[in-house]
Amino acid sequence: MPLRDAFMDLVLGGSCAGCDRPGSSICRSCRAILTAATPYVTWPDPSPAGLLPPTATTAYDGIVREVILAHKEHARYALAKPLGEALALAVQASLGCGRAVWLCPVPSSRSTVRKRGHDPLRRITAAAARHLSRQGYDVRVADALTVVRRPADQAGLSAGERAANLAGAFGVRSRWAERLTAQPVLLVDDVLTTGSTLAEACRALSARGIPALGCAVVAATRRRVASGS
Template identity: 75%
Template sequence: MVPVSLRGAFVDLVLGGTCAGCEHPGLSLCATCRALLTTATPYRAWPDPVPAGLPPPMATAEYGGAVRGLILAHKEHARYSLAGPLGEALALAVRATLGTRRAAWLCPVPSSPSTVRERGHDPLRRVTSAAAKHLRRQGFDVRPADALAVVRRPEDQSGLSAQRRAANLAGAFAARSRWAERLTNQPVILVDDVLTTGSTLTEAGRALSARGIPVLGCAVVAATRLRASSGS
């Protein structure tokens, strides 16, 4: 059987594909853009200002340029082949969050059912699964936990200030009852694709903490430049 990567390369060659990150003709992900995701050094990505209660956030890349293009191509245009490289990037942030630990649950920030239907897929769940598989191949006991649900769909966050984002997201998430007991006293890492103001991750963490589920930290593929320079 021909590997998926080779089939994708063949299709790109025949149909004239372009890199989703830099739009260079050829493969759907060129070597240069792949390196932005898979060879970066994770860093503390505290937003500025820091929302009260935000678990320590770790990011792999800065959200902009080619990285932004890759995330949007996967999320909004269903370029499924990008889930693997994006998962590797998320895995780097997760591994940095783990520190000396070897096990944790990965809890993705959920999208509303209507958003998933509109997109035709759940991009973050796909990337989270890819990250978990990548880490398990490295010997980590890391598994996805679909522990959060959207209970109130917030308004569009575009253009909102950090303060208005926090108010918009208040009460948007709740922990699923079937996961609450399972995750009690278990290390949990919140994961998302992009960190902007930190409001979404803060509210997601609050929803888990309200059910007695401790959050070790947050891991994201990329963070915007709205972060403190000192990393504190």
């Protein structure tokens, strides 16, 4: 954690986003839950058409859920670093022996970013790229996707309804279309639930001739089928 964040937590009486223990934004134990996990390939059940292999670092529940929500909804920026390190684990697992990749975050609408006051996934993705670069990987962030049709609120929708709601929601920015052709690309997100959002992102890239390697996420909900089952 940056010294500035640690100092502010101390002065302002901060607490851990995961367990609410007084002190830093995330305590050592909660940070270890994020960054010492073993990534795994996990498919939603049912799995939406077009979804490429999704790799998650850990399960979306308990402390992990609290940390992700604190960063996303309450703008606790210091959490981007540990969440980025967690995402980096999923990226490494997705790459296998590969050492170079473009990380393409799933986009949020401008109104959503304005409402939150920041773009949490973009922040996490940048942190993951920095972390991997320090380990000798050639990793760059590609802001290639954009929201071209804002879908309705996803809350309460079934997996099939979510897929229909998101169909055609994303597009590829023209300046990125040629740049990413024949390049190794991974789609990234913070949480995998039904897989509909990532499947739409996969479709948007494929439609412009950009076949991604797969998907990497910090966490996945437990409503899914493990790889090989």
